[in-house]
Amino acid sequence: MGPIRSYFDQIWVYGDPAIHDPLRTGEIPEILGSLVRYTGYLAAGRVSHRRSTLLDKPYVLTMAGGGSDGLALVLAAAGAEVPEGYEHLVITGPQMPMEHRRLVQCAAGPGTSVVVQTRDALAEIEGASAIVSMGGYNSIGEIMSTSTPALIVPRTEPRREQLIRASALARRGIVDMCHPDDLSPELVADWFRGAAGTRVDRSGIDLTGITALALLAADLLATEASTPERRRAHAAV
Known part of the structure; x- marks a missing residue:
């Protein structure tokens, strides 16, 4: 050394x-x-801009970062039942292949809108009632700058970096975590029902x-x- x-x-x-x-x-x-x-964490002080999506009701949110390896997450979320009184916005990410986006569109149930990307992900997170996301650092940083409840589904291959990050935060109750092997539309729907409309206090962390x-x-x-x-x-x- x-x-x-x-x-x-x-x-x-x-x-x-x-x-x-x-x-x-x-x-x-x-x-x-x-x-x-x-x-x-590189969280506090991030600047958000006006949302680019216009939904008629309160909404829950799913995003997969760039989207190149987010198919399993957004497929499960798109097929999840949306809580009553809410809409569901799914952001696939601009790197998701076109054929994968088509699968997500076909899986989307009532009340679920699928878009490729938005002008400002942080603004969408701030406006959401709950979010399901992968565990990339930038996504986590944006989430932790808000009080929006989050279910993190980390990548586990080819590196365990997202799993380590999500596990550490989940142990402190800062986020919830789902291992990708346990992911299903039913699990996402249950989590949305319990989390939508609640808030998470993240003030005790160095952000x-x-x-x-x-x-x-x-x-x-x-x-x-x-x-x-x-x-x-x-x-x-």
Whole structure:
């Protein structure tokens, strides 16, 4: 690990160690511990714009990030019974293949609208009564900047990063989690019925990473200016 320490000044962990600490789990070797800086989640301070979808009723939401590997999620959600008094918006993501989108359209039940993408996903999340989503970092960051209840269905292959993230948050009651092997229209429908219209308090988590990054970068730049002979590189996790 000696060469690694000589290449990097700091390792930025975009999270809250009270939720998941990669030093404690061994994902980052202990010998690098002095380089680690926890920024908090990149959540608070995200800016949303006007919603681009117009629904007549309160709505629940399903989104699959880019959509390239989200077929199982959106198929199950599209076929779920929508809670009474609500509509259901399904966002497949622009990377979902056309043939997969057709399958989702065919699976959509009454009260469910399927779109490829929206102008601002955060605005749709803020307006939703509940959301089902994959566990990508950006999606989680947007969700955690709101009080919208969320069921996360993480990807488990080829990497377990989403599963680790969703499991850690679910243990603290910040989100609910469903393993993809357990996913079904009935499970999604049951979750929507219980969650729609409730709110989740996420104020106890460090969500200030966007602000913290600016401060960390400014500190490194100031250090570099005072020691110009050093060659610097920085890592983010």
